Amino acid sequence: MIKTDIIIIGAGPTGLFTVFEAGLLKLKCHLIDALAQPGGQCSEIYPKKPIYDIPAYPEILAGDLTDKLLEQCKQFEPGFTLGERAEEITKGDDGIFTVTTNKGTQHQAPVVAIAGGLGSFEPRKPQLENLEKFEDNGIEYIIKDPEIYRDKKVVIAGGGDSALDWSIFLANINAEVTLVHRRNEFRGALDSVEKVIELKKQNKINIITPAEIVKLNGDKVLKSVVIANNDNEQEVEVDHFIPLFGLSPKLGPIANWGLEIEKNAIKVDTYDYQTNIPGIFAIGDVNTYPGKLKLILCGFHEATLMCQSAYKIINPGKKHVLKYTTVTGIDGFDGSRKEAPKSVVQALNK
Amino acid sequence: MSDIKLKITDRNGKTHNVMAPIDMAMNLMEVIRSYELAPEGTIGVCGGMAMCASCQCYVNSNHQLPSMEEDEEAMLSEAFNVTEKSRLSCQISITNEIEGLEVTIAPEE
Numbered sequence: 001m002i003k004t005d006i007i008i009i010g011a012g013p014t015g016l017f018t019v020f021e022a023g024l025l026k027l028k029c030h031l032i033d034a035l036a037q038p039g040g041q042c043s044e045i046y047p048k049k050p051i052y053d054i055p056a057y058p059e060i061l062a063g064d065l066t067d068k069l070l071e072q073c074k075q076f077e078p079g080f081t082l083g084e085r086a087e088e089i090t091k092g093d094d095g096i097f098t099v100t101t102n103k104g105t106q107h108q109a110p111v112v113a114i115a116g117g118l119g120s121f122e123p124r125k126p127q128l129e130n131l132e133k134f135e136d137n138g139i140e141y142i143i144k145d146p147e148i149y150r151d152k153k154v155v156i157a158g159g160g161d162s163a164l165d166w167s168i169f170l171a172n173i174n175a176e177v178t179l180v181h182r183r184n185e186f187r188g189a190l191d192s193v194e195k196v197i198e199l200k201k202q203n204k205i206n207i208i209t210p211a212e213i214v215k216l217n218g219d220k221v222l223k224s225v226v227i228a229n230n231d232n233e234q235e236v237e238v239d240h241f242i243p244l245f246g247l248s249p250k251l252g253p254i255a256n257w258g259l260e261i262e263k264n265a266i267k268v269d270t271y272d273y274q275t276n277i278p279g280i281f282a283i284g285d286v287n288t289y290p291g292k293l294k295l296i297l298c299g300f301h302e303a304t305l306m307c308q309s310a311y312k313i314i315n316p317g318k319k320h321v322l323k324y325t326t327v328t329g330i331d332g333f334d335g336s337r338k339e340a341p342k343s344v345v346q347a348l349n350k
Numbered sequence: 351m352s353d354i355k356l357k358i359t360d361r362n363g364k365t366h367n368v369m370a371p372i373d374m375a376m377n378l379m380e381v382i383r384s385y386e387l388a389p390e391g392t393i394g395v396c397g398g399m400a401m402c403a404s405c406q407c408y409v410n411s412n413h414q415l416p417s418m419e420e421d422e423e424a425m426l427s428e429a430f431n432v433t434e435k436s437r438l439s440c441q442i443s444i445t446n447e448i449e450g451l452e453v454t455i456a457p458e459e
Contacts, residue, residue: 127431159427160424183427264389265390
């Protein structure tokens with residue numbers, strides 16, 4: 001059981017900045033994210049895109065923003081449960097929330113901050129008959145253990161980086177890889193495209209384009225797929241079919257937590273971004289209120305205000321005042337201390 | 351005059367005649383969102399970077415639209431429910447040239 005002060009669901013920019021603001025109030029945080037790395041959309045969807053509306057950064061790449069936020073909150077030693085989706089929430093008689101992930105990891109805290117953006121990223125699934133029947137019986141959307149594909153017949157569908165990278169990886173562990181894509185061109189790093197072409201020349205990868213999977217065959221387990229290619233159809237025996245069509249966000253299990261939902265987002269009180277369930281806050285793109293703007297900078301503001309109320313829940317009756325980091329510096333939970341050198345502070349009556 | 355007329359059919363089959371300004375650097379996806387013709391969270395998910403296909407639409411009128419850039423073409427090659435009329439509405443700028451454009455919003459994936 002992981003115990004902390006604030007469980008943050010979603011490790012995107014808003015979630016990461018919450019760690020910093022909570023840290024200033026001596027509150028400890030633990031982040032849960034369905035993705036394998038922190039950063040949310042910034043690292044998953046557009047790490048190389050510049051953002052122009054982060055205050056004081058005329059231009060910053062989304063990936064760099066994630067790195068800077070991680071650096072900024074590092075001294076407050078956040079915990080991470082990555083690659084797991086927050087599935088269930090319960091509230092004990094003592095007012096403590098327990099958040100359980102799809103893999104059964106349990107987290108406890110008196111405050112929960114949902115900073116889930118547009119939801120958790122789920123694989124985009126092709127529209128094929130019997131698809132669900134074969135899920136985990138020959139069809140996988142995420143490669144967890146590459147070793148299971150060693151010496152196996154694998155069909156990968158998709159034309160992006162993950163389709164290319166996994167084709168290369170699996171071909172190199174002797175899987176018999178067929179890569180199927182709807183276009184003749186692949187959209188991936190040039191280096192990966194070149195490697196795939198090289199492997200094709202060596203007959204280590206079979207590439208079929210422009211083509212798509214149109215049928216799945218099998219009994220309990222997937223046995224073959226039918227590939228349509230320029231009006232021709234061919235049946236290919238497979239042990240595994242891996243569709244890699246990217247990820248799309250879904251609000252997912254959060255929608256069933258008894259929170260008030262409006263426009264696919266969680267309704268909050270703008271006083272402190274608390275939801276209809278006391279102790280559960282929603283900040284960043286996942287919330288909605290009159291005048292809401294889905295901007296990273298608004299998420300930062302919401303996180304800051306939210307932490308003030310979180311403090312009051314966690315430390316009832318205990319006084320605190322807003323501190324300026326320029327005046328008091330920062331005391332990290334890791335024992336570090338940052339403060340302005342006295343020489344840069346000028347006396348007011350000078 | 352800085353508004354053009356558009357005819358947008360939503361996912362329930364209802365057609366809406368809307369006006370869109372040409373001087374606000376808007377794209378068609380943003381017009382659809384501003385009129386709330388598709389539920390929030392189901393359209394323009396990536397914000398308009400041609401990095402998801404949630405804003406796919408079918409162009410029903412005979413307008414000569416600017417041809418697709420590589421990003422849009424690649425995204426549509428991985429999208430579902432794609433037809434010859436498919437475009438990503440986030441890649442269609444609101445300009446005088448598309449006055450009277452008629453589109454249908456593609457089903458949610």
